[in-house]
Amino acid sequence: MLVLAGDIGGTNARLALVDHGEIVLERQYPSAQAAEVETILETFLRAAGRQPERACLGVAGPVAQDVCRVTNLPWVVDGRAIERRLGVSRCRVVNDFYAAALGVTALRPGQALPLGGDALPVATAPIAVLGAGTGLGVAFLLHNGMHYEPVPTEGGHRDFGPLDDEQDRLAAFLRRKYGRASYERVVSGPGIRDLYAFLAAEHPDQVLPTTRDAMAAEDAAAVVTRLGLQEKDALCTRAVDIFVRVLGSEAGNLALQIVARGGVYVAGGIAPRMANRMADGTFRREFDNKGRLAHVVKSIPAWLVQAPQLGLMGAAVAAQRD
Numbered sequence: 001m002l003v004l005a006g007d008i009g010g011t012n013a014r015l016a017l018v019d020h021g022e023i024v025l026e027r028q029y030p031s032a033q034a035a036e037v038e039t040i041l042e043t044f045l046r047a048a049g050r051q052p053e054r055a056c057l058g059v060a061g062p063v064a065q066d067v068c069r070v071t072n073l074p075w076v077v078d079g080r081a082i083e084r085r086l087g088v089s090r091c092r093v094v095n096d097f098y099a100a101a102l103g104v105t106a107l108r109p110g111q112a113l114p115l116g117g118d119a120l121p122v123a124t125a126p127i128a129v130l131g132a133g134t135g136l137g138v139a140f141l142l143h144n145g146m147h148y149e150p151v152p153t154e155g156g157h158r159d160f161g162p163l164d165d166e167q168d169r170l171a172a173f174l175r176r177k178y179g180r181a182s183y184e185r186v187v188s189g190p191g192i193r194d195l196y197a198f199l200a201a202e203h204p205d206q207v208l209p210t211t212r213d214a215m216a217a218e219d220a221a222a223v224v225t226r227l228g229l230q231e232k233d234a235l236c237t238r239a240v241d242i243f244v245r246v247l248g249s250e251a252g253n254l255a256l257q258i259v260a261r262g263g264v265y266v267a268g269g270i271a272p273r274m275a276n277r278m279a280d281g282t283f284r285r286e287f288d289n290k291g292r293l294a295h296v297v298k299s300i301p302a303w304l305v306q307a308p309q310l311g312l313m314g315a316a317v318a319a320q321r322d
Contacts, residue, residue: 007311010072056319058099097137103314117301131268248286
């Protein structure tokens with residue numbers, strides 16, 4: 001079955017035609033240049049010269065009954081309206097992290113980096129998925145007897161649980177700034193920016209003018225991540241370390257919450273750029289650090305997803321389901 005899969009964000013709309021699990025054509029379009037999503041979809045299909053039978057769009061925003069008001073665009077993505085415009089028999093509209101979670105079920109060998117765990121995944125057991133980007137997405141995959149079905153959550157907004165005295169001070173810093181400290185305030189792109197701001201406030205003598213100038217000229221989180229991974233700035237390196245530790249801790253919390261013997265998958269746009277750092281043991285130590293129940297999480301395997309088309313893959317799977 002030929003299906004149209006979409007990963008629709010406030011900045012870009014990524015589209016693909018997928019035939020029997022294989023992406024046969026993929027394009028990316030700037031979202032803000034179109035007044036509605038249908039215009040982009042029609043442009044893509046004209047270029048493709050092929051007509052899909054079904055479609056599914058993963059959209060950055062809340063979804064109800066195949067309708068989504070996009071969070072960062074003046075768009076309403078309506079599955080029924082898209083069916084009429086494109087002539088497809090069925091168009092599902094799902095949350096973008098719902099699609100990303102479902103994409104985990106379509107991963108192939110080599111598309112995920114192992115991050116430890118003493119046991120092999122248990123078939124049909126619960127799976128946890130989390131991904132850091134602009135925010136922190138969290139979803140679970142539960143098997144219904146036929147296949148895995150994503151359960152989207154707002155778990156990224158759970159109260160942040162500090163791991164040590166330094167992170168106690170970080171939580172206080174975030175509460176002063178936002179009124180509340182959540183995991184998303186730490187484990188996200190904006191979170192990396194705030195991690196650096198917190199450390200710079202604690203250690204003003206370590207602030208490098210070159211880093212400050214770079215952050216004024218480009219995305220601050222990207223600067224902190226780059227210099228931290230290169231270990232060219234002590235505060236940036238420390239910020240990356242805290243990010244990885246907190247991500248590992250929260251991934252272990254999710255594993256414990258649903259006893260995710262099917263595994264835990266770390267996705268999103270940030271962690272794959274830190275692959276070497278994620279695999280050096282720091283992430284896994286905090287993942288396993290669960291006191292009396294450490295023996296439970298130590299057996300649970302974890303992976304770092306390295307498939308850039310995860311959302312498209314998941315949307316393609318959803319398009320084929322009734």
